[in-house]
Amino acid sequence: MMATTHALWGMALALPVIAAAPEYALAAFVAGLVGGLAPDLDLYTGHRKTLHYPVYASLAAVPAIVLAVVFPSTATVALAVGLGAAALHAGSDVLGGGLELRPWEGTSERAVYSHYHGQWLRPRRLVRYDGAPEDLALAGVAAVPIAVAGDALIAAVAVGFLTISAVYVLLRKRLAALAARLARLLPAPVRSYVPARYLEA
Structure with missing residues (x-):
């Protein structure tokens, strides 16, 4: 799925905080955004393996959520939402396509690495590839309640991410071809750092 979809769903985990403890809403939204994006910092170094922990992140999120419920504070709420968002990101990547440059071709059987199982989990392809129309639909499902429930800043972020998502969906296949062409033009010493x-391709 797109990084923006992960970010929006991470932010959506903060929605219950608005109802239960609105004083922590901003911290929760920021933590959800960061937690939703953070796993993809491994994009160029062991993507969907180095920072993706579908099982361990989920296990870590449970006591963090309990801690936030029992001892609510800016720190505990942010930790709970951030870990929950990171777990949701890693876990939901198995629902998408594989780890190829053109995932719509369906040639890769690697969706996300489970450190707990010591192996790659296969892609389910319910979202055929990042930037597919259904990916945009998922981003929209998360963005709408965030925009409605959040303050002006949070709503603007949600609408901004949804707009970026829509543009990416329109350009997705052309961007893959462009990335492959640019990678081949890189000097040999730099090319060794390119996935x-x-x-x-």
Whole structure:
């Protein structure tokens, strides 16, 4: 799924905080945004393996949520939402496509690495690839309640992410071709740092 979809769903985890403890809403939204995006910082170094922990992040989120409920504070609420968002990101990647430059071709059987199982989990392809129309629909489902319930700043962030998502969906297949062409133009010493999927296309 798109990074923006993960970010929006991470932010959506903060929605219950608005109802239960609105004084922590901003911290929860920021934590959801950061937690939703953070796993993809491994994009160029072991993508969906280095920072993706579908099982361990989920296990870590449970006591963090309990702690936030029992001892609510800015720190505990942010920790709970942030870990929950990171767990949701890693876990939901199995619902998408594989780890190829053109995931709509369905050639990769690697969706996300489970450190708990010591193996790659296969893609379910319910969202065929990042940037597919159904990916945009998921982003919209999360963005609408965030925009309605959040303050002006949070609503603007949600609408901004949804807009970026829509543009990405329109350009997705062309961007893959462009990335492959640019990767081949890089000098050899730099090319060694580029993920193999860009050079094999």
